[in-house]
Amino acid sequence: xxPDSILTTHPVSATRRQFVRSVxxxxxxxxxxxxxxxxSKPPLGHVVIVGAGFAGLTAAKYLRAWSMGNLKVTIIEPxxxxxxxxxxxxxxxxxxxxxxxxxxxxLSRKQHGLHWIQDSxxxxxxxxxxxxxxxxxxxxxxxxxxxxxxFNYSKIPGMSAPVADIxxxxxxxxxxxxxxxxxxxxxxxxxxxxxxxxxxxRCPPGPYERACQVAHYFKQHKPxxxxxxxxxxxxxTSKKGLFLQSFNGAYQGIIEYHNNSEILRLxxxxxTIKTDFETVKADVLNVIPPQLAGKVAQVAGLxxxxxxxxxxxxxxxxxxxxxxxxxxxxxxSAGLPKSAHMATSQAKVCAAxxxxxxxxxxxxxxxxxxxxxxxxxxxxxxxxxxxxxxxxPAKKSMVSAEGGxxxxxxxxxxxxxxxxxxxxxxxxxxx
Amino acid sequence: MKQIYxxxxxxxxxxxxxxxxxxxxxxxxxxxxxxxxCHGPNGNSLGGTPTLAALNxxxxxxxxxxxxxxxxxxxxxxxxxxxxxxxxxxxxxxYFAQQxxxxxxxxxxxxxLGAQ
Numbered sequence: 067x068x069p070d071s072i073l074t075t076h077p078v079s080a081t082r083r084q085f086v087r088s089v090x091x092x093x094x095x096x097x098x099x100x101x102x103x104x105x106s107k108p109p110l111g112h113v114v115i116v117g118a119g120f121a122g123l124t125a126a127k128y129l130r131a132w133s134m135g136n137l138k139v140t141i142i143e144p145x146x147x148x149x150x151x152x153x154x155x156x157x158x159x160x161x162x163x164x165x166x167x168x169x170x171x172x173l174s175r176k177q178h179g180l181h182w183i184q185d186s187x188x189x190x191x192x193x194x195x196x197x198x199x200x201x202x203x204x205x206x207x208x209x210x211x212x213x214x215x216x217f218n219y220s221k222i223p224g225m226s227a228p229v230a231d232i233x234x235x236x237x238x239x240x241x242x243x244x245x246x247x248x249x250x251x252x253x254x255x256x257x258x259x260x261x262x263x264x265x266x267x268r269c270p271p272g273p274y275e276r277a278c279q280v281a282h283y284f285k286q287h288k289p290x291x292x293x294x295x296x297x298x299x300x301x302x303t304s305k306k307g308l309f310l311q312s313f314n315g316a317y318q319g320i321i322e323y324h325n326n327s328e329i330l331r332l333x334x335x336x337x338t339i340k341t342d343f344e345t346v347k348a349d350v351l352n353v354i355p356p357q358l359a360g361k362v363a364q365v366a367g368l369x370x371x372x373x374x375x376x377x378x379x380x381x382x383x384x385x386x387x388x389x390x391x392x393x394x395x396x397x398x399s400a401g402l403p404k405s406a407h408m409a410t411s412q413a414k415v416c417a418a419x420x421x422x423x424x425x426x427x428x429x430x431x432x433x434x435x436x437x438x439x440x441x442x443x444x445x446x447x448x449x450x451x452x453x454x455x456x457x458x459p460a461k462k463s464m465v466s467a468e469g470g471x472x473x474x475x476x477x478x479x480x481x482x483x484x485x486x487x488x489x490x491x492x493x494x495x496x497x
Numbered sequence: 498m499k500q501i502y503x504x505x506x507x508x509x510x511x512x513x514x515x516x517x518x519x520x521x522x523x524x525x526x527x528x529x530x531x532x533x534x535c536h537g538p539n540g541n542s543l544g545g546t547p548t549l550a551a552l553n554x555x556x557x558x559x560x561x562x563x564x565x566x567x568x569x570x571x572x573x574x575x576x577x578x579x580x581x582x583x584x585x586x587x588x589x590x591x592y593f594a595q596q597x598x599x600x601x602x603x604x605x606x607x608x609x610l611g612a613q
Contacts, residue, residue, distance in 0.1 A: 128530065147610055170607040177602075240611060407534040414530045418523050430524040434585065435531040436577055452573050454580025469565075469579020479572060486545025487535050489604065493543050494533040497602040 108138035110424040111207030114197055116187050116362050118143035121395030121409035122212030123174060123495050128417035130178040137424065140181040140204065142197065147171065148496060152406050153442075153488055154238035155272065158246050159279030160286075161445035167238060169496050177497060190366040192388055208420055209391045210383075211368070211376075212413070213360025215268045215404070218374075221356040224332035232334060232351050236268060248350045249280060254288040259339065259348035261329055262297040263356040266375065268396050268404045270304035271451070273297070273354060275441040278309070281317040282444040293320055294346055296327040296339060304403070305441060305451055305472055312443045312476065329353075359397035368393060375399035380457050380464050381429050383416035392416050402455065402464055403439065406491060411435035411455075433457045433464075440484035448484035449473035525588045532589075535573075539596045543604075550596035557590035 110133055115122045118141050126139045148169040156162035175182050189198045196203045217234060219227050228234075231248075233241035249258065258280050262273045277293050284291040302309055302323070313321045324343070331340040337348040358364070358374040368376045368385045376393045377386040380400070385391045394416050395409035402408055412435075419429035438452040453470030457463075473480060529540070532549065536542050540549030549557070563569030564578035565586070571578075578586070 132526070147607055149609070164609045166606070168607050168609040170605040173602065173605040239609075243609075410534060411531045414527050418527045422523065430527065432524070434524075434528050434581075436534075436580075438535055438573065438577075450573055450576075452576035454577055456580075467580030470576050473572070477572075482545055483535070483573065486542070489543045490537045490546065491534040492604055493601055494538045496605055497538065 108136060110136040110421065112138040112140065112205070113208045113210060113420060114140045114142065114204060114206035115210040115212060116142050116197065117212035117214060117360065117395070118145075118148065118171060119212060119214050119395065119409065120406040120491070120495055121214075121413045122210065123148070123171075124410040124413035125210050125212065125394060125417050126180050127174065127178050127495070128414050129420060130180065132417060133421050133424075135179060137421065138181065139178075140183060140206075141175075142183045142185055142187055142199065142204075143171070144184065144186045146184065149238040150406075150488070150492065151236075151238045151269065151272075152491070154235070154242050155276045155279045156442055156445070157238075157242050158235070158249065158276060159282045159442070159445060160246075161442075164238070164243055169492065171496075174496050187362045187365070190362065190391075192366065192391065195390065207390070207424070210416065210420075211360070211363050211366065211391065211393045211397065212395045212409075213362045213397055215357040215396045216360050216364065217355035218358050219355055221263075222332060222353065223329055225334055225353065229334045232337070232353055234353060234355055236272075236354050236357075245350070245352060249283060252288070252291065252349050255290040256288070256349035257292045257294060257347070258284075258350045258352070259294045259296060259337075259346055260352040260354065261327075261339065262295065262299060262303075262354055264298040264328070265356060266399075266404065267354065267357045270403050270405075271309070271439065271441045274302060274304065274309040275443070276352075277321050277323075278312050278317065278441075278443040281312075281320045284320055285317070289320075291320070292322060293317070294348075295321065295323045296329070296341060296346065297323065297325050298328040299325065301325055305449060308441075308449045308472060308476060309443075316444070357396075359393075363393060363397045366391065369397075371399035380415075380462070381431060381433060382419040382423065383412060392420065400464060403437065403451075405437060405439045407437045407439060407487075410491065410495060411437060431457075431459070434467075435464075438487060440480065440487055442481065442484060443476045446478050446481045447476040448481040449476040450480060450483070522588075522592065525585075525592050528585065529589055529592045537601060539599070540593045541596075541599050541601055543601050548598065549593040551598045552590075552593050554590045554594040557593060558586055561586045561590070 150167040185199045187197045196205050233244045235241040235245040281293050327341040337351040339346050359369040363369050376398050378398050383392040394412045396404040415433045422429040434456040440448045440450050442448045451472045454467040455464040458465040535546050536549050542548045561578045564571050564575045
């Protein structure tokens with residue numbers, strides 16, 4: 067007897083085949099769909115989502131849940147697992163391992179009946195509504211792009227392409243471990259230099275949190291070492307007062323903050339950076355490159371704001387250039403912090419709007435959502451910035467509501483809240 | 498033939514329940530979902546923050562109004578409560594009161610594969 071499916075390579079009995087089938091169909095019937103919806107065209111159409119980070123995965127989950135399974139959702143994601151950027155600076159500080167921030171996609175996939183293709187999109191045919199993959203074309207009714215950020219090395223004088231031993235570690239993964247290893251092998255008395263780009267970048271407080279984490283590690287293990295921040299911006303861009311409390315308090319004599327310090331010349335071989343004011347030589351160099359919308363948004367030609375970010379309508383997250391392509395997360399131009407919570411909040415508004423559009427209803431014209439973002443200053447203490455944002459139709463943008471703000475100071479209690487935030491947003495995104 | 502009618506009936510029920518669902522609470526369930534980052538899926542916290550699912554409606558309103566007018570002190574929540582309208586607080590209270598308490602799925606931790 068020949069096996070009748072790719073599920074097994076062993077010959078199977080009729081009973082076993084029936085069992086396998088009923089398990090498959092049982093799984094598909096999870097959302098209580100009528101049979102025709104599975105067998106033929108899904109009643110509300112097919113949404114293809116490019117990218118399974120916080121934004122893309124959240125959109126997938128809520129599209130399925132809120133449409134009660136009446137939308138088919140396919141995710142295209144090249145990476146085999148989910149690595150959380152939030153808390154990845156703590157790997158550098160030594161209080162987290164990358165394993166603690168790594169998750170399997172399987173549960174989310176099964177739980178929500180997602181179709182999944184592990185691949186990258188090479189081009190988008192906006193006219194025929196198809197994305198092209200290495201293995202062929204895929205048609206969509208609506209497309210969601212959630213590719214995160216891409217790096218623009220051409221803007222770094224002297225480092226126009228990535229250099230193997232100068233990690234960015236701005237996407238959690240291999241480079242996070244590489245940077246941690248470089249810090250571990252650096253002798254006491256060494257200098258860690260981090261550069262921060264101008265303009266919007268992923269996680270506004272992230273670089274300053276990183277400086278605190280590296281300083282925390284130095285303070286315990288290499289107390290004669292220094293952290294030099296070369297910030298191309300005129301000032302600290304997020305939680306300024308709070309970070310200054312750490313820079314001038316616990317980390318005085320370790321962290322040096324230099325503003326308006328754009329890279330004029332970088333020599334990768336000697337890890338030396340020249341700015342308007344000084345020439346700094348690093349033992350460990352961490353260049354956070356200038357950023358722009360993820361590659362697929364560029365390939366689709368939808369990065370229409372300064373050639374960097376994508377302009378969208380904040381009611382539906384549709385591209386201003388293409389009504390049936392929605393863009394969420396770090397790739398959009400919003401004047402909003404590029405954070406994980408923001409990405410998930412946008413994803414939910416987008417998912418609700420797509421279901422309305424596909425059912426012929428008008429989307430909620432006045433979306434409201436929250437953003438909470440914690441930064442750790444050591445292994446225990448954290449601080450927050452929290453705001454409600456609401457859509458302002460006159461300004462056509464999401465505007466911060468009254469009453470938002472930051473912590474009075476970093477605390478252990480907020481460190482516990484920050485951990486709770488991480489576990490809950492992971493659960494919301496990944497289960 | 499019978500089967501086809503059954504399927505059409507199913508489709509009608511699905512579309513009908515979907516549209517009433519959307520009318521009732523699309524704006525509220527989207528706003529409520531935004532709370533999940535700290536308070537867990539459908540208000541079911543994994544710990545460290547209060548579970549909002551099945552929380553008493555009046556208590557929710559009392560706490561949130563307190564954070565909003567400053568009569569109840571908080572570490573973080575006043576920054577959210579002050580940004581919400583009284584109507585939004587009432588709608589969220591009603592939404593969360595209706596959510597069932599559920600045991601959260603364990604997070605799908607996996608060791609780093611190193612492929613990226």
